[in-house]
Amino acid sequence: MTQSAIAIARRVLVLAWLAAGAALVAGGSATAQTPPAPPSGKVHRIGIVSPTSQFPEVTDALRQGLRELGYVEGRNLVIETRYAHGRPERLPELVGELLQLKVDVLMSGATSGVLAAKQATGTVPIVFATVFDPVGAGIVPSLARPGGNVTGLAIGISGEGLGGKWVQLLSDIVPGLSHVSVLWNAANPSSTVYVREVQAAARALNVKVDVLDARNAAGLEHALAGIEGGPGRGIVVTPDPYFHSQRARLTQHFEKKRLPAIYFSKLFADAGGLVSYGASFEDSWRRAAAYVDKILKGTNPGDLPVEQPKTFELVINRKAATRLGLTIPALVEQRADLVLR
Numbered sequence: 001m002t003q004s005a006i007a008i009a010r011r012v013l014v015l016a017w018l019a020a021g022a023a024l025v026a027g028g029s030a031t032a033q034t035p036p037a038p039p040s041g042k043v044h045r046i047g048i049v050s051p052t053s054q055f056p057e058v059t060d061a062l063r064q065g066l067r068e069l070g071y072v073e074g075r076n077l078v079i080e081t082r083y084a085h086g087r088p089e090r091l092p093e094l095v096g097e098l099l100q101l102k103v104d105v106l107m108s109g110a111t112s113g114v115l116a117a118k119q120a121t122g123t124v125p126i127v128f129a130t131v132f133d134p135v136g137a138g139i140v141p142s143l144a145r146p147g148g149n150v151t152g153l154a155i156g157i158s159g160e161g162l163g164g165k166w167v168q169l170l171s172d173i174v175p176g177l178s179h180v181s182v183l184w185n186a187a188n189p190s191s192t193v194y195v196r197e198v199q200a201a202a203r204a205l206n207v208k209v210d211v212l213d214a215r216n217a218a219g220l221e222h223a224l225a226g227i228e229g230g231p232g233r234g235i236v237v238t239p240d241p242y243f244h245s246q247r248a249r250l251t252q253h254f255e256k257k258r259l260p261a262i263y264f265s266k267l268f269a270d271a272g273g274l275v276s277y278g279a280s281f282e283d284s285w286r287r288a289a290a291y292v293d294k295i296l297k298g299t300n301p302g303d304l305p306v307e308q309p310k311t312f313e314l315v316i317n318r319k320a321a322t323r324l325g326l327t328i329p330a331l332v333e334q335r336a337d338l339v340l341r
Contacts, residue, residue, distance in 0.1 A: 044071065044296055047080045047098030048107045049117065051088040052245035054081065057267060058109060058130065061282040065289025086216060086242060088187075091116035099124060105292050109285065110241040111137045111190050118150055125301040128152030129288040130281050132190035132239050134306055147302040153288055154308050155279040156190075156239065162312075163197025163236070165277060166262045169314075170234040171205055172332050173275065173321075174260050178232035179208045183223060183250075185215040185240040194238045220246065224253055235261035237268070239278070247271045251320075258324055269315040269340055274324060279309035313337040 048059065059081070063073070071077040080101055082094035095116050098106060106117045109130040117126045118139065126149055131139065134154050140146035143154070156162055171177045182198050184191045195211055202209045212223035220242075227235070235254055237243050243250065244265065251273040254261040263269070264278040287307065295301055317340040321328050333339060 041076070043076050043078060044105075045078045045080065045101060045103045046105050046107060046292060047082070047101065047103035049082045049084075049091060049094050049098060049113045050108060050241065051084045051086070051091055051110050051112045052241045053083050053085050055109075055244065055267075055281075058281050058285040061286040062107075062129075062289055065286040066292065069289055069293045071289075071293070086245065088112045092120060095120045105295055107288065107292070109281075111139065111188060112241075114139050114150065114152075118148075122149055124149065125295045126150040126152075127288055127291045127295065127301065129284040130155045132156045133193060136193060137189045140306060143306040143308065145302075146304070146306055149301050151301040151304040151306055152291060153284045154306055155281070155284050157308060161197055162264075162278065163194040163199075163238075164201035166236050166264075167198055167201035167205065167207065169275060169277060169332070170236070170260065170262050171207070172329060173326060174232065174234045176232045177205070177207055177234055179210070180234050180236055181210045181212060181227045182236045182238060183212055183214045183220075183243060184238045185242060186213040187215045188240050191238050191240060198236055198238075215240075215242065227257070227259065229257040229259055233259060235259050237261060237263045239264040244281075247273070255320065255323055260324055260326060266313060266315045266338070269317045269320075269338075272317065272320055274317055274320045274326070276315045277312060279312055284309070315340065 066077060073079060080098055080103060082097055084090040084094060091113055099121060103124065106124055106126045108114045108117060108128055111131055114126060114128045114131060128134065129152055131152065131154055133156060134140050135143060140150055167180060170180065180202055182195060184195050199209050212226065214220040214223040237250060247268045248271050251268060251271045255272065260274050263273050263276040265281050266276050267281060269276045291304060294304060314336045315338045316328055316333060316336045318328065319340065
């Protein structure tokens with residue numbers, strides 16, 4: 001072979017090697033950037049219904065969880081949402097609209113939304129998140145064996161003593177705590193257990209308790225107007241979607257009245273509230289994506305045990321404490337999972 005032919009052969013081999021390397025790099029990049037595809041090419045439709053308004057934090061968490069499992073809106077996923085904006089009597093109508101759209105899975109983060117969905121269909125799978133005490137509320141007969149077409153993730157169950165922990169935390173933070181006002185929604189079947197726990201813990205600490213029903217705008221207005229400020233007073237806001245939707249108003253009102261308040265979700269501390277203790281709403285919705293994925297792949301929802309919260313997070317807003325003229329005890333702050341400064 002001539003020197004010229006050898007040189008040409010070498011150039012061909014080098015070009016082939018470079019092309020192969022580029023293909024490998026491109027292939028690896030595509031694999032890293034593209035989420036795993038679901039088992040079929042079908043476009044899946046999920047319906048979300050809520051008695052209040054949209055919570056971007058939780059719906060974004062659901063979308064993130066679904067993306068990690070290969071479901072991407074605009075490609076193989078459509079998410080339909082219906083919000084009652086504080087009018088829970090509209091829930092049956094909104095659930096009906098979603099069923100007419102032939103959704104593959106119905107979802108809700110509220111007891112009333114899940115019960116409305118359960119009343120409307122016994123066949124379309126229903127997945128819930130951020131629901132308190134699903135057995136006590138009549139959503140499922142058992143956490144281990146929910147049966148039927150409903151399952152999901154509980155954010156609290158009876159007997160955990162959350163209500164008592166809220167009162168104890170207030171007692172640790174508020175000097176000379178002597179009076180607690182409790183906001184609750186008497187129409188929410190899950191709220192009763194928390195009120196009883198608060199009352200029991202308050203009795204043990206010799207703290208007086210007022211229980212105020214604030215299930216809607218008129219009730220909340222009346223409740224807030226009746227809460228007095230002053231030393232030794234504190235607020236407990238029990239879990240309810242309506243209170244969640246009003247978190248900016250609640251945190252601002254209690255700060256203006258110089259009333260230390262404890263809430264059930266970090267989202268209240270993010271909105272300027274003093275302290276929160278409870279399971280993570282965002283984590284509950286993100287993990288709900290795995291339930292949706294299993295159901296879309298053929299698992300019967302009744303065979304999926306209801307998942308309980310793995311952890312509860314204590315969040316303290318130090319700026320809020322300063323505005324209220326409070327100093328968070330070092331022992332309490334050391335127990336916090338997150339301190340907002």
